Amino acid sequence: MDRSEALRLLALDRRSVPEGQEYTAAYFEPADGPGVARLFYAVYGDGYPIDTYYIPERLAEENRRGAIRSVVARTSGGDVISHVAFYRSSPPNPNLYEYGVGLTLPSYRSTMAFYRVTQLLMKLLGQDGIDGFYGEAVCNHIITQKLSKQARALETAVEPALMPARAYETEQSAAGRVGCMVYFRVARDCRRKLYAPVLYRNELPILMDGLNLDRELVVSDAAIPPGDGEIEVKRFDFAGLARCTVTTPGARLAGRLAGLEEELRRDDYALIQFFVDLGKPWSGGVVEQLGKAGYSLGGLLPTWFGDDGLLMQKHFVDPDFAGMKIFSERGRGIVEMVRKDWDKTKVEL
Amino acid sequence: MATIKELKELMLNIGVKNEIVAGVDPARPLSLQGVDSVDCPAFAIAVEEHFGVKISDADSLKLKTLNDFANYITAAR
Numbered sequence: 001m002d003r004s005e006a007l008r009l010l011a012l013d014r015r016s017v018p019e020g021q022e023y024t025a026a027y028f029e030p031a032d033g034p035g036v037a038r039l040f041y042a043v044y045g046d047g048y049p050i051d052t053y054y055i056p057e058r059l060a061e062e063n064r065r066g067a068i069r070s071v072v073a074r075t076s077g078g079d080v081i082s083h084v085a086f087y088r089s090s091p092p093n094p095n096l097y098e099y100g101v102g103l104t105l106p107s108y109r110s111t112m113a114f115y116r117v118t119q120l121l122m123k124l125l126g127q128d129g130i131d132g133f134y135g136e137a138v139c140n141h142i143i144t145q146k147l148s149k150q151a152r153a154l155e156t157a158v159e160p161a162l163m164p165a166r167a168y169e170t171e172q173s174a175a176g177r178v179g180c181m182v183y184f185r186v187a188r189d190c191r192r193k194l195y196a197p198v199l200y201r202n203e204l205p206i207l208m209d210g211l212n213l214d215r216e217l218v219v220s221d222a223a224i225p226p227g228d229g230e231i232e233v234k235r236f237d238f239a240g241l242a243r244c245t246v247t248t249p250g251a252r253l254a255g256r257l258a259g260l261e262e263e264l265r266r267d268d269y270a271l272i273q274f275f276v277d278l279g280k281p282w283s284g285g286v287v288e289q290l291g292k293a294g295y296s297l298g299g300l301l302p303t304w305f306g307d308d309g310l311l312m313q314k315h316f317v318d319p320d321f322a323g324m325k326i327f328s329e330r331g332r333g334i335v336e337m338v339r340k341d342w343d344k345t346k347v348e349l
Numbered sequence: 350m351a352t353i354k355e356l357k358e359l360m361l362n363i364g365v366k367n368e369i370v371a372g373v374d375p376a377r378p379l380s381l382q383g384v385d386s387v388d389c390p391a392f393a394i395a396v397e398e399h400f401g402v403k404i405s406d407a408d409s410l411k412l413k414t415l416n417d418f419a420n421y422i423t424a425a426r
Contacts, residue, residue, distance in 0.1 A: 111406045115390040119398075143387055149364035150391045328364075 006054040010041040017042075019107045021075035023082075025116035028070035030060035035080030036072060043103050049238070053101065062087075066129065069097070071121040073104075073113040081105045082113040084121050086133055090234075090243060090275075093306045095131040095188075099151065122151060125187045132186035132303055136162070139179040145327035153183035155331045156207050157299020157311045158338045160319030161271060163239050177270060177317060179324050181331050184302050186211060194278050194308055195220030197287035200297060203337055207300035210330075215308075220284030229253040231260060240270035249282045257293045261314070270317045273298065279307020287312065296345040297338055315342075356415050359399055360384070363391045375415035402426065 001009075015038075028036075033056025040053045052058045052068070062068040073082035082104040086097035099121075104114045124130050135153060137144035161177035191214040196204050198219060208215065229250025234243045242264055246253065264272060274290055276283050290312045298311030321339045326332045353375045360370045369383040379389065393409040396402065396418055402425040404412070412418050 112390045112393065112409060115394050119394050146364055146387050150387075152362075 001055050001057065003051040003054055006037060006051075006056075007041070007046045010037060010054065011046075013038065013041075017075070017079045017081065017105060017107065018077070021077060021079065021081075023073045023075045023108075023111070023113055023116075025071060025073050025082075025113070025120045027120070028059075028063045028072055030056075030063075031078070032070075032072050032074060032080055033057065033060050035074070035078060036070065036083055039080045039083055039103065039105060042105055050101075069121070069124055069128075069130065070101075071117040073108070073117050081108040081111075082117050084114070084117045086121060086124060086130055091134070091301075091304050091309075092245075093131075093303055095129050096303050097130050097133045099133040099135040099148075099153070102147070118147075118151065125185070131188040132184065134185075134301070135183045136180040137183060138163075139181055139324040139326060140165075142325050142327040145181055145183075145331065148181075148183040149328065151183075151185065153185040154210050155181055155328065155334050156184045156211070157182035157301060158324075158331075158335050159273070159298060159311070159313065160321060160324065160335075160338065160342075161315055161317055162241065164270075176320060179319060181326065181334075182299060182301070182311075184211065186213065186302050189213060189303060191216065192279065192307055193218055195281055195283045196278070197276075197284040197310065198222065199284075199287055199291055200310065203297065204300060206337070207334070208302075211302055213302055213308075218281075220278070220287075221281050222284045222288050224249045224251055224253060224282055224285035224289065226251050229256055231256055233260065237267075240268065242269060242272045243275065244272060245275045245277070246286050249280075249286055253286065253289050254293065257289065261293070265316060270315065272314045274312045275301065275304060276310040276312060277305045277307055278310050279305060283310070291345065294345055297341040299334060299338065353415050353419065355399075356396070356418055359395045360388075360392060363388065363395050365392075373415060375419070378413040379415070380413065396422065400426070 037054050037056050040048050052062055063070055068085050068087040070085040072080045074080055084102040086099055089098040135148050137148045158181055160179040162180045163178050165176055165178055194215040194217050196217050227250035229252050230248040232245045232247050276286050295312040295314045298313045301309035301311055326335055357370050365388050373382050393404045397404050400422045402422055412421055
């Protein structure tokens with residue numbers, strides 16, 4: 001079944017979920033697939049961007065192979081009234097999952113269903129290859145930031161102007177581009193070397209504070225090895241966002257960065273992000289090159305590569321830092337850190 | 350019996366702000382003292398996990414003050 005067929009069947013399904021049913025939180029079973037699809041359709045209509053949640057057999061398969069770990073609130077009648085998940089997304093580290101796709105049927109939002117499924121989901125942390133999770137909480141309101149805090153995750157990075165407001169149309173609360181706060185919680189880890197770029201050696205301890213990471217901080221090499229250098233680029237056309245990683249450093253990196261920027265500006269992109277592997281001795285050289293090319297700090301991404309990552313970003317739109325709604329003192333501190341570096345980089349260019 | 354101090358610590362653990370927790374009067378409804386609808390269910394679950402009691406959805410709606418929670422825990426144990 002493909003997306004259009006799944007949506008056609010959902011549109012024909014006239015059943016409604018009776019209100020006030022008893023429910024239990026449970027790990028996903030294949031029989032929950034149709035209920036999850038109905039839940040997504042009830043909340044998002046046909047507008048949710050990821051096909052998997054509309055296609056029961058695909059969601060069952062993704063859960064079977066561990067790419068998604070769904071938890072549902074299931075009524076005695078078999079209806080699914082709430083869902084949340086850990087799922088593999090952007091990180092190269094397969095044991096670092098994203099936390100999200102949380103939603104509840106409107107008629108059950110006054111119950112504890114969403115908190116029950118989250119409570120059960122968090123029991124997976126540290127087991128079954130789920131060593132940690134991260135989440136991106138929007139900053140046009142503070143609710144998802146609060147929920148991230150309740151999941152005992154800590155702020156480590158900020159992504160100003162990450163997504164176009166139209167991505168949040170169902171929430172009716174966004175204008176322009178919406179920024180996100182990045183949260184991490186790492187439950188299983190080992191001692192690792194962290195090559196700290198000179199540019200951000202003062203910021204890293206602040207970003208790591210409270211995360212209980214065992215790190216040997218080493219000053220990284222500012223030199224870049226000879227060679228062409230390679231950049232892996234993932235384009236998100238709908239968001240005007242490119243997410244990039246330097247897979248091989250090289251002396252021609254500066255030229256490659258300029259070429260990439262030219263291409264993305266031509267395509268009317270708003271933001272380029274670079275994920276720098278701080279487990280590599282040459283990470284300092286890459287960060288220096290990115291800084292010279294106008295990239296500024298986004299924050300720390302613990303265990304992103306297995307080793308930690310550093311987020312750097314370059315905006316082609318001016319982020320509305322003052323308009324970001326930030327829940328915590330720590331979050332406000334990181335926004336200020338990121339804003340200062342953005343200001344500094346802008347002046348230097 | 351659960352102490353108000355323990356309950357306030359749980360509120361801090363789920364991210365309720367220090368200034369709100371410090372000012373909470375145990376006899377007044379939490380919802381009138383800056384604890385919102387995102388905090389309340391999370392607090393009920395934190396109480397369940399910490400004190401080993403079960404709070405149903407229906408019961409959670411009746412627990413409005415910290416004193417209510419303290420009494421509920423005592424009765425449930």
